[in-house]
Amino acid sequence: MQQQLNDVEKASVPVSAPAQPERADWTIDQQWENYTAEEHAVWKTLFERQTKLLPGRACDEFVAGMHALPIGADQIPDFRRLSEVLMQHTGWEVVAVPGLVPDEVFFEHLANRRFPAGQFIRKPNQLDYLEEPDVFHDVFGHVPMLMNPVIADYIQAYGAGGLKAKQLGMLEQLARVYWYTVEFGLVEQPDGLRIYGAGIVSSYTESIFCLDDPSPNRLRFDLERVMQTRYRIDDFQETYFVIPHLETLLDLAKIDFAPLYEKVKHHPQFEPGDVLSTDVVLTAGTSNYHRAKR
């Protein structure tokens, strides 16, 4: 029940998307007018729950992005209106997709500054768990960060890098970098650790766990280390990687990953909960949460 969309972002074959998309880029019309009152109400429940929780937890850039966008409690946002504002700030737009799309399609959109967002919203009985990224995860979690120029460039670079990584057979290594930054990243601010990862910020339970629970490790982000580290797709993360500033991601976006792939290919793979003697440890976790489940 914990957090959303883990399986989702990992699965290489979409779970419930149609076998034959109507359009080659898998986009569909959002058909905003067709959302029901019940669907808007699910959005409202999720929105209000997260909005109460996030002051002091989400990073300042997330909060600023949220405020500048036409995203509110009462309705599922209209992608056309989101895109107008995003386009002016960072040149991104939001396009609707039925759910997970194939890797290449996903990367092609990102490389062209189009963010594919799930058109559907989870059912009232799935508030804390779902298998594919829905409009709440994608719009509430990702879109505010896309108002930030650093994240905007970083995610575009991920799209371009994804196409290359796939050709080199190193998609898993690149996906780990996305996972531990865009989805589950923490950032240091002068007043302490904050969330910038969309997988956390759109999850009620993990927004608390990642910052307040003594169980997970919180380690300084290191690119090669992260490329070698598996992640959990069905539960809270055992380790969060912390960047010192969002600008760290800008440097990452400029690195040519190809030589790194060659290097880490021959290196050991680490488990999600491993702590190495070479890690810079911000918090050594107790691991109690995951141990109790084993």
Ligand code: HBI
């Ligand atoms: N499709 N809609 C959508 N959203 C994702 O986050 C996504 C996807 N397809 C593939 C994918 N993610 C990942 O497998 C890649 O980032 C590796």
Ligand code: FE
């Ligand atoms: Fe996501």
